Amino acid sequence: MSRERAGELVELDEALTKLAEIDERKSKVVELRFFGGMSVEETAEALGVSPITIKRDWSTAKAWLYREITNGIAIEE
Numbered sequence: 001m002s003r004e005r006a007g008e009l010v011e012l013d014e015a016l017t018k019l020a021e022i023d024e025r026k027s028k029v030v031e032l033r034f035f036g037g038m039s040v041e042e043t044a045e046a047l048g049v050s051p052i053t054i055k056r057d058w059s060t061a062k063a064w065l066y067r068e069i070t071n072g073i074a075i076e077e
Contacts, residue, residue, distance in 0.1 A: 015068040019061060025049075026061040033058055 020027035025047065032038045032046060033054075040058070044051040 011069050012065070015065050018068060019064060023057075023061075026057045026064070029054055029057045030061050030065070 016027055016030060019030070028047060029043055032043045033040075038046065040051045040054045043058075044054045047054070
């Protein structure tokens with residue numbers, strides 16, 4: 001694994017930790033969908049919520065993580 005890729009994974013982990021502090025369910029959705037490879041329906045069943053809630057959480061979490069990570073990059077440059 002390249003140094004750059006390792007740095008990106010560390011940034012993602014830090015951002016996910018921050019997201020969990022704000023909204024634990026959205027963080028779990030990311031973990032299950034991105035890292036666990038679960039479908040919307042599987043994630044909904046695992047978390048005991050509706051598929052539309054998972055879709056909404058997934059969309060919001062991705063946007064939040066993108067903003068968190070890209071703001072970190074802008075600050076470093």
